[in-house]
Amino acid sequence: MTEKERELLLLIEKEGRMSESKLAKMLDTSLENVSEMLANMKKRKIILGYSAIIDWSKVDVTENVTAMIDVKVTPKRGVGFDEVAERIYRFKEVKALYLMSGTYDLSVVIEGRSMSDTAKFVSEKLSTLDSVISTTTHFQLKKYKHDGVVFEAEEDGDHRMVVSP
Structure with missing residues (x-):
């Protein structure tokens, strides 16, 4: 390059x-x-697409629920985590999927219309996969910064750091 x-x-x-x-x-x-x-x-599939960063909280529509799900899986011999990751990323609800180090193996980001939609996804689709051992679901409550863009940054006021002896 x-x-x-x-x-x-x-x-x-x-x-x-x-x-x-x-x-x-x-x-x-x-x-x-x-x-x-x-x-x-x-x-060469270096550029995969273009997207806009939208603050959906400022749009007059019902916001979706975003959840981050930590998933512990049993990797399969010869394919490791790739096979189960491929099965997971094919679900339409899945917006992102990462192989992680630490306590959990995969981090799955999903969007649903409600918390019950998310619960249904976890219980009926994700947890039923053979390789999945356990899941922990975290719900996004507020977005402060995404892809380097700050949401609802203060425009007014004095932004100098307070220095005191």
Whole structure:
């Protein structure tokens, strides 16, 4: 991977809606070169998609419930955690899935319409998988920061640090 490609990835990771012409100017390269790099990285599955960060608490719709579920599993010989992870990430409720170090093996992030939807997912889908030994569910109560974006940051007032002897 070239240095220009790395710079391009850093720019679009921060602001995915930036135009290709603006990216070309920022990278000091041609528009054609930026278009080619983007197409190449999409083809190689380096760029998997673009998304917006939305503060759903400010929208007049019922918010979904987000839960983080710690899952302890028995890995299978020859495939480790990959086989059970694939079964879990195929559920439509699953928004993210991570292999973790520590007490639990997998961390699953899901969204549902209610806490009872989440409970139903855990009891009827997740816990019934052969490899799953145990689960612990944590519900998201409030979002302060996501993907580097601060939600509801104070705009007014004095932000200087108080220094006292």
